[in-house]
Amino acid sequence: MIQLFKMALRNLGRNRRRSFFSALALGMGLTLLLFMASIIEGEMGTALETAIRLQSGHLQVRAKSYDEIKTSLKWADLIEDPDAVAAQIAALEQVKAATPRLFASGIASVRDESAGVRIYGIDPLSEANAPYRDGMLSGEFLTPDDREGILIGKPLADKLALKDGDQLNLSVNTSNGEIADQTFTIRGIYSTETGGFDSITVLMPLAKAQAIAQAENHASTIFVLLNDTAQTDAVVAAVQAPNYEVLNWKKMNEFLLAYEEMANSYMVFFYLIVLGITATVIVNTLVMAVFERTREIGILSAIGMRGRRIMALFLAESSMLAVGGIIIGLILGGLIIAYFTRYGIFIGDFGITGVLFSDTIHTKLTLEDTVNLSILALVITLLAGLYPAVLAARMEPMQALRAEK
């Protein structure tokens, strides 16, 4: 066995450049796979995290008749006395924050410019606002009793050419189907680095939102964050709210999860195509080696080497090429991914309706992906090596011996 690998190694060493380039092809293929996997992981991993942090929370309590798409504001579709409901949920030990939020749609306008917006009435003191508070680029965060102040995201500020301290007119839909107009002062500009969210979301204190939308003492939802995502089901079961509906993050992010699943299944095809190409390079190298060494195969056969052993010799060569290629791929891929994990890839506002993607992808390589893709590369290379190995093993010694050197 050791002799077999020694021979295989020396055979590869005979044409070092060719062996190196074959291993390099596999290495570059693996690099590409690892890079793509790390992008998907970085993108999808953060997409879900972002969706939970900014939009869905781990769970929400809503009226059964609430329609998210229409942004219902009728009192029957809202939660009455939301502070009491929120306080009851916040009392559960797994809960990090539970806060009422009121959503309303509207139009922001200044001078001749206008933009459709979504108004988030939030309790400025809640811990759940951390993403906005931490993302303040300029100005001050909201206070609960502010009646004229709002926060807008950076993309909206850029679009309407606004800065903190500027005035902005908001037209807001109300619970009785009318439109209320008021001029607000921009207290600050925030960024969650999620273009799809920041470009349309205007934050204002809950009390003010309730007043302008004529939804007194009502909220669209109780937004709940947990200490640990894994506790979601337990908390959903523990929440006592017979008249309301409790939704978990899976339910609220169905589209994102389905998108992720679809992306993963596309990736499998992508992986197979890339590895198919590198496998072709390996097959080519080894088939050439078989033809170049026909007479040697004849000699080995003449001194009594069985076909299976000749096959093993060529398989040993392909497995060594595979190991070499995988090492190259891990080093090259590791370096490239490490760079983009640190500095990120800016993609801007990657618009898929209903899905929040971060502006910047920070690649994330998991051990699972690394191991799985390396094994896949090894298996496919060995499968590719099977053809030349069988070709060598099937040679008739007499004809092989007659071959020109």
Next chain:
Amino acid sequence: MEVTKIENVTRVFKIGQVETHALRGVNLSIESGEFTALVGPSGSGKTTLLQLIGCLDQPTSGQVYINGKDVSKLNRNQRADMRRGTIGFIFQFFALIPTLTAYENIEMPLLLNGLGASERRERIMHLLESVDLTDRAHHRPDQLSGGEQQRVAVARALATKPALVLADEPTANLDTPNGKQVMETMTRLNQETGVTFVFATHDPRVISYARRVVTLRDGVIVENSTEELVGSGDKA
């Protein structure tokens, strides 16, 4: 004792629609310890006969026996096993594995036979000594002269202590002094170890070493002379 026996052997090669009769009914018996030359012009069938005895090929009809065993109907693996244990080969070209040293080339059939490390080492060193190449043990074929390479091939052929060594034009690619040295080595090993040698040649200087000469022409044996008739020629 008969090492090999050939009965009514024919071998027909079919290339497209054309049939070539390489052997047309050959009968031959070779006893243990013989040093026999198969001679004849090109195309007379000597290489084909050697390949049939060496289990590299199968006859179209007739039987080939090695050590009393009919090998004409063996499958690929059985033939490989037969070659590995019983037959050593020396080819016209210096058939060594270019990536292996002289030592490792001789070791290869021993590894295939599963010999232990110490026994392998002992046997290889002895063989290298007997072909006078001890100091070249760790050289690769491209660092050896043609004559040296062929002597390594002789040592490898003898490594497994085979019943029979088959040599196909062993000196054809060597100059006269090297050819002579290889033939003398083979003769000496035949006498020392009693291993049977059968070699195909059309070189009169090589034929002169043989104690028996079997002459083929157009696929049949036309002359079968023993030691008394030859072997006293010019061994230049």
